[in-house]
Amino acid sequence: MIHSTVAGATRTQAQRTAATRAKLLDAAVDSLVEHGYAGTSTQGIAKRAGVSRGAQLHHFPTKESLVVAAVEHLVEKRLTETLEVRPDPECGFEALFDAFSGPLFDAALELWVAARTDPSLHEAMIPLERKVSDALRTGCLEIMGDRVSPDAIDLGIELARGFAVSALMRTPESDREYRERLLPVWKALVMK
Numbered sequence: 001m002i003h004s005t006v007a008g009a010t011r012t013q014a015q016r017t018a019a020t021r022a023k024l025l026d027a028a029v030d031s032l033v034e035h036g037y038a039g040t041s042t043q044g045i046a047k048r049a050g051v052s053r054g055a056q057l058h059h060f061p062t063k064e065s066l067v068v069a070a071v072e073h074l075v076e077k078r079l080t081e082t083l084e085v086r087p088d089p090e091c092g093f094e095a096l097f098d099a100f101s102g103p104l105f106d107a108a109l110e111l112w113v114a115a116r117t118d119p120s121l122h123e124a125m126i127p128l129e130r131k132v133s134d135a136l137r138t139g140c141l142e143i144m145g146d147r148v149s150p151d152a153i154d155l156g157i158e159l160a161r162g163f164a165v166s167a168l169m170r171t172p173e174s175d176r177e178y179r180e181r182l183l184p185v186w187k188a189l190v191m192k
Contacts (some may be wrong), residue, residue: 017059020049020051020055020059021059022073023049023050023051024045024046024049024051024055024056024059024060024066024070025066025069025070025073025074026049026070027045027046027048027049028040028045028066028067028069028070029070029071029073029074029103029104029107030048030103031044031045031048032067032070032071032106032107032110032111033103033106033107033110036110037067037110037111037113037114037121038114040063040067040110041063042056042057042060042062042063042066045066062120064118064120064121064124065124067107067111067121068111068121068124068125068128070107071104071107071108071111071128072128072131074103074104074107075104075108075128075131075132075135076135078099078104079135079136079138079139082095082098082099082139082143083139083142083143087143089143089144089145089147092140092143092144092147092148093144093156093160093183093186093187094183095139095140095143096136096140096156096157096160097160097163097164097179097183099136099139099160100160100161100163100164101164105164108132109165111125112125133154133157136153136157137150137153137154137157140153140156140157141153147191148190148191149190152190155190156186156190159186163179163182
């Protein structure tokens, strides 16, 4: 029997594990965004990820553990991307508003709504929400430095989250106009 190995093609068990987890996490976020929490199933996620049900269960034994890990994974990725860009400190609030948009926000919103009536998901979400708030606070402080107080950043996080939820009921054009009108007011109130 002849075995040919292409240089660099052999992966370690840790690399295969990481790749399987990444496929599952990405598929979970995609499913949350496309189908919502109620329409997301672990079987569907495994199929979408192209992995066996056994592999999915090995890494994430429950739906809650899988979807919470998926959002956590996306939060870390998004924070890293934002900080690598090194936004202009004068645009820190814009970066904060942007954090509450796109697939991350859509997936997180699905979990927040579902957690209201699902005690096990609610319990699983508490540490994630702390981590998200801490990551947002850390990112804002890194971007804006001492231009804004920590309390103003915490208030800003809550305001940006609420703004993003209400944006679901506006058109993209009206949301842009609303944001362009209100963001300067907010900045003027909290900037040192």
